[in-house]
Amino acid sequence: MRPPEKVVFGHTVEGLLVTLDGHLEGPLRTRLKAVGLDLDQQLAPAYPRDQWHQMLLLGAQELFPHHSVAQAHWHLGQRFVTAYFATRIGRALQGVVKFLGPARTLERTARNMASGNNYLHVDVERLAATDYRLRVSEGGIHPEFIGALCHFGTLTTGVQGLTTVVEGREGPAATYRMRW
Numbered sequence: 001m002r003p004p005e006k007v008v009f010g011h012t013v014e015g016l017l018v019t020l021d022g023h024l025e026g027p028l029r030t031r032l033k034a035v036g037l038d039l040d041q042q043l044a045p046a047y048p049r050d051q052w053h054q055m056l057l058l059g060a061q062e063l064f065p066h067h068s069v070a071q072a073h074w075h076l077g078q079r080f081v082t083a084y085f086a087t088r089i090g091r092a093l094q095g096v097v098k099f100l101g102p103a104r105t106l107e108r109t110a111r112n113m114a115s116g117n118n119y120l121h122v123d124v125e126r127l128a129a130t131d132y133r134l135r136v137s138e139g140g141i142h143p144e145f146i147g148a149l150c151h152f153g154t155l156t157t158g159v160q161g162l163t164t165v166v167e168g169r170e171g172p173a174a175t176y177r178m179r180w
Helices: 010-019 027-034 049-063 069-085 088-107 109-114 144-155
Strands: 007-009 046-048 122-128 131-136 163-170 173-179
Touching: 007 010, 007 049, 010 046, 010 049, 010 069, 027 049, 046 049, 049 069, 069 088, 069 144, 088 109, 088 122, 088 131, 088 144, 109 122, 109 144, 144 163, 144 173
Parallel strands: none
Antiparallel strands: 007 046, 122 131, 131 173, 163 173
């Protein structure tokens, strides 16, 4: 029996398109179509993981052409979180995470990340009251995007002094350290 194809769900791709709003005409539209995302068609229910990584790279290059690839992915992740929390569902979730606080929000990261794809596994390790290590099975080619999702998602709790670094990489996996 073959393992299921690793995919990102269509609503996650839709989130990227909201993030790229205002930049989806011209060259970016053509480049997205070349990697299989035709904006003249209805979004598919899911997209292959490698195709998603190509979409992220194109979006990062479009929005942040003068940054390194790593910095561009970090900034793209920040915009993705901002765009998400501007949606109706995002605003409702923002109220919940403020209530939960940073520690409980981080401890739910695995569940939150699983809603966007069928392959990402997150292990959250509490090292101290304000010190966490997250191991992500598929941090991607550029793990800064996932790091930014975790960082800026946690910032919505109102936490002060949060730092997030990519602590290590092993193949597609990445480890992040988050402290405040």
